[in-house]
Amino acid sequence: MSVFLFVPGDNGKRIVKALNSEADTVIIDLEDGVIPNKKVLARNTIIDTLKENPRLFSDKKLWLRINPEHTPWHDEDLLLINQIPSLDGIMLPKCETAYNIRSIENRLSLDLEIVPLIETASGILHTQQLIDSSRWVKRVAFGSVDFAYDIGAEWTPSGIERRYAMSQIVVLSRAAEGEPPIDAVFPQIDDEESFKKDTLIGKQVGFFGKLVIHPKQAQWVNEIYSPSKEEIDWYRKVVEIYEESDDKGAVALDGKLIDLPVYLLARRYLETSK
Template structure:
């Protein structure tokens, strides 16, 4: 599972290979926010050329409602395209029409960035072709007027996580951290995302990659505890709930421990 995705502007082809070498689990070449309107066409050409030459990346196209969306669709048959990221996912019908026209098997990461998108989330996750959700927290704050990045966005983040689980999607991606100079802010944001059930986080600078990847890795203590839970569960066999360090260890606790260990393989 990809837990660290790094954005790179689509009109900066000299950065594509460098981003790929950053250690991120996947690179997202951006045709949307990072590219000015007069550079959209050139950026599209750069992305198509790079993918045709053997590059591999996710591409964030422009939203369905924009003037650039239709032209972006032409590159979605490119070799090396790992997934398409769609911003401003809001309307289930529009989203369904979009996914139905894609190449078979192309994963779609839908970004929830508005109040309407969050409101319609239960229907959006039912659309065939959606593989994962992402939280566009910056745009969501702009749309809703929520200033608090923590408690103020708790409902939105939790709803995205719960909707993903309900639909059987891959755990979602949390939004970017705009503070590039304070590593403690990135560490705090990453820890919060993991606690809330996100499976990864979007990055806007190569310097954030290591912090995000390490933040989503279980600690030594968590691994050791999971190994102990697995051992006592195997020893108990089918006897039902057991005790470990004064705590009840029942089937869901064992399942979580096994899932953590499986993620390390």
């Protein structure tokens, strides 16, 4: 998976469109994508859309971004979770501590992936604790716009204000033996060139996949994360020679050293390029 598409929960037509998109995962949004006086409408819309389109909901990986614990909509969001049997995960916005994870985990009756969305300096410093807090947490996602606000900086297309934070999230995710984190939304919908530059930087820093807010951005993410034919051929050679080697320490291939991390990275790219 590399593309994670947000869609507001109060718009059934957009939900259906998202489920038909190139996105690997659709995140139905009950938080920032829905204004306060439409929160109830959004929950009802999701249920109605599910009843009308059961096949779509079962064919696409589906997450739900709920409202934070301190909001008046949180409890009703949790009740909704149990009414969506095809749900694969929930995203927790403004996640900062292991307590946020455990309080959710204790109230769920379904086995779901929990995805902490890190949007504050405190959340970044607690990345490792968040992943360690529950077996249902495999990785975290980054929210760069709210992070910029939290540290008193302006969000910029170049991303200078978030580069250190991104590196911290990657390192702490690895320290917790979690999966690579998911890169943040790029809120300028029509700027393809800047979007791709931002996506490439995230990939180079160590993220894997990106949150998007428009279906057309899915193709742009895939262009950055999908390996070329030459890269695929190289990854296949890496996997083949490493698996055939009796020495699992390191082997040489075309003058390059192939050890376990290189092998695992090659396998990941081969699996995601299928």
